[in-house]
Amino acid sequence: MNVLRLRGFEIHKAYLDPQAQRGLIEALRPVLKAAPLFSPTVPGGGKMSVRMTSAGAFGWTADENGYRYAENHPRGFDWPEIPDQILTLWHDLTGLERLPDCCLLNYYGQDAKMGLHQDKDEADFSYPVVSISLGDDGMFRVGGTTRGGKTDALWLNSGDVVVMGGDARLSYHGVDRIRFQSSRLLPKGGRINLTLRVVT
Ligand code: SIN
Numbered sequence: 001m002n003v004l005r006l007r008g009f010e011i012h013k014a015y016l017d018p019q020a021q022r023g024l025i026e027a028l029r030p031v032l033k034a035a036p037l038f039s040p041t042v043p044g045g046g047k048m049s050v051r052m053t054s055a056g057a058f059g060w061t062a063d064e065n066g067y068r069y070a071e072n073h074p075r076g077f078d079w080p081e082i083p084d085q086i087l088t089l090w091h092d093l094t095g096l097e098r099l100p101d102c103c104l105l106n107y108y109g110q111d112a113k114m115g116l117h118q119d120k121d122e123a124d125f126s127y128p129v130v131s132i133s134l135g136d137d138g139m140f141r142v143g144g145t146t147r148g149g150k151t152d153a154l155w156l157n158s159g160d161v162v163v164m165g166g167d168a169r170l171s172y173h174g175v176d177r178i179r180f181q182s183s184r185l186l187p188k189g190g191r192i193n194l195t196l197r198v199v200t
């Protein structure tokens, strides 16, 4: 297993082998059934190109009033529990006893992307955010902790896991584009990214 560093982000290349990736997709099926993907409306009235849902005590949502953690899906459902193998992955990788209370699932279709942003709505930035990539390749862009500086990018492939922690916990990051149908993990193509967060 190969660990790269990009501006303080730890990139564990091929952390999950193909069998583990398929196992995670199976574990996500009931999550997607209980809490279907939705396209958040964002401040300004547009729709995000990414579709999302969550598992855990908190889920990430957005509407005209802004982005926030919420205790329920926009259609009123409780968020399902975070699958055990995802919690195990967090524990193995971070060594932390404190488990994440949000697993955000972002689905990127052919033309989806995510603008540069910071993850800064959590209570304690000493906990990392752990990000798992499944399915199609995504070009991940990383900057520093202020907007507008230099950025670097690299392709994340299915099975890669990124730890955003330490001095880079508040670094800007985003996804420029997807190489649609570059992977066969998801029969219809696309990329799933899971981010594990300690919210409270
Ligand atoms: C995110 O920042 O929430 C997603 C990052 C990614 O899709 O790799």
Ligand code: MN
Binding pocket: 117, 118, 119, 173
């Ligand atoms: Mn983020």
